Amino acid sequence: MLRCDFCGLETDYVLRVAIDKDYDRLTVRHEKRYACRPCSEKKDRERRERIKVETAKK
Numbered sequence: 001m002l003r004c005d006f007c008g009l010e011t012d013y014v015l016r017v018a019i020d021k022d023y024d025r026l027t028v029r030h031e032k033r034y035a036c037r038p039c040s041e042k043k044d045r046e047r048r049e050r051i052k053v054e055t056a057k058k
């Protein structure tokens with residue numbers, strides 16, 4: 001059993017999530033974290049939103 005680093009849920013299904021360099025300054029030392037499916041999907045959405053915002057700035 002692995003534990004999701006984001007919500008603490010114990011699950012057999014976890015994904016390793018690579019945190020972008022300055023994605024979250026508080027977790028900068030942990031480049032890889034485990035995320036359950038809902039959390040990994042949430043992180044994916046947040047990343048896409050972030051990329052969209054950064055692209056719009058240019």
Ligand SMILES: [Zn+2]
Nearest residue numbers: 004007036039
């Ligand atoms: Zn989770």
